[in-house]
Amino acid sequence: MAAVIDIKSLTKTYIMGQTQVRALRGIDLTIQTNEYVALMGPSGSGKSTLMNLLGCLDTPTSGTYHLDGRDVSQMDDTELANIRNEKIGFVFQTFNLLPRQTTLENVALPLVYAGLGRRERQQRAAEVLESVGLGDRLDHRPNELSGGQRQRVAIARALVNRPAIILADEPTGNLDTKTSIEIMEIFEEIQQRGNTVIIVTHEPDIADHAHRIVRLRDGETESDELNPHIIRASDPTHRYNQA
Numbered sequence: 001m002a003a004v005i006d007i008k009s010l011t012k013t014y015i016m017g018q019t020q021v022r023a024l025r026g027i028d029l030t031i032q033t034n035e036y037v038a039l040m041g042p043s044g045s046g047k048s049t050l051m052n053l054l055g056c057l058d059t060p061t062s063g064t065y066h067l068d069g070r071d072v073s074q075m076d077d078t079e080l081a082n083i084r085n086e087k088i089g090f091v092f093q094t095f096n097l098l099p100r101q102t103t104l105e106n107v108a109l110p111l112v113y114a115g116l117g118r119r120e121r122q123q124r125a126a127e128v129l130e131s132v133g134l135g136d137r138l139d140h141r142p143n144e145l146s147g148g149q150r151q152r153v154a155i156a157r158a159l160v161n162r163p164a165i166i167l168a169d170e171p172t173g174n175l176d177t178k179t180s181i182e183i184m185e186i187f188e189e190i191q192q193r194g195n196t197v198i199i200v201t202h203e204p205d206i207a208d209h210a211h212r213i214v215r216l217r218d219g220e221t222e223s224d225e226l227n228p229h230i231i232r233a234s235d236p237t238h239r240y241n242q243a
Helices: 047-054 077-087 103-113 118-131 147-159 177-192
Strands: 003-016 019-032 036-040 062-067 088-092 165-169 196-201 212-217 220-226
Touching: 003 047, 019 047, 019 196, 019 220, 036 047, 036 177, 047 165, 047 196, 077 088, 088 147, 103 118, 103 147, 118 147, 147 165, 147 177, 165 177, 177 196
Parallel strands: 036 196, 036 212, 088 165, 165 196
Antiparallel strands: 003 019, 003 062, 212 220
16 A cells, blocks of 8 residues: 655754754654544644645655655745645644634635536535535534534534645634544544545543554654554454565
């Protein structure tokens, strides 16, 4: 199976006045197509920096990053924006919805930048909203929705461009336990449909939904393991048994 993400010796150093902060200290990470991975770590571990690099929101100080076979570590801002729009859908803790836009308009917005016509934008947005259980909320605005529904809208917006990768940053941080479980079930369904899903979290119970858990500490990989609660040897058909 092909690697959608292949990182070698990735470092990131920030200059803060007279001080150098080494946020990442030589990360190696390979993620295969259709994997479901959680990136974990305490504050200051480097997980947010790694997420920004994975999402092509920033460039590394050194090392290489191949995304779907393309070396993105040397791309300029325009090239990064293009590949980001093509390959990655983002889900954030704070939803980042436009308050005056309807659910349908919020989800269709990325398709404006992709150059699709209005009818096609609305049709595709309606389809993806239906897939996350909000087919009856197309004309609602964010303040008319619950927190869980707003996160479903954000997930639909991330999916509407049909990206290969869904990258979610603390996607349940503003939700109660019951709603968090429902949202994590949606990510499981997304992975089962063929997407690669990467969750960034500091919460063990959220990471436990992923099939693989990568833990960072002090800018380095502390551990990289399959999730024993999900990957069971008793299931002979599961592809992770080959690992």
